[in-house]
Amino acid sequence: MRVLIDTNIIIDVFAEREPHYSYSASVLGLCGKRITGCITPSQTNDIYYILRRAGKSVVSAKNIIKTLTDNVKVVTSNSADVQNALASEMPDYEDALLACCAKRQKARYVVTRNEKDFKKSPIPAITPQAFLEQFF
DSSP: OEEEEOHHHHHHHHTTOTTTHHHHHHHHHHBTTTBEEEEOHHHHHHHHHHHHHTTOOHHHHHHHHHHHHHHSEEOOOOHHHHHHHHHSSOSOHHHHHHHHHHHHTTOSEEEOSOGGGGTTOSSOEEOHHHHHHHHO
């Protein structure tokens, strides 16, 4: 099963944010083993920035992204995704772009803690807890 992993799930794990850490870590732990987890290159930029702002060193932030990309598939976005995101009824452009990439990649879900942000997404959103309870 292919899913697109939202940035908040990844940050939950690498910043050890409670109470979200365990479910998010479990989803990431399945990536590359039982599911194909996908992220976009722009998410790696966001993750790096957030980790650095949280006090991680350059080396540590890079190592985290290396570990992440060893286990998830980095999928590209293209001009059609950008145009579709701009035309989307989703209010947040960044979320709309993720949803458009997820659709083109034939992802089954966007795994996120912010389901409400994906109400108008072409791909359904699911929380890490609901995803684990439903499929594992």
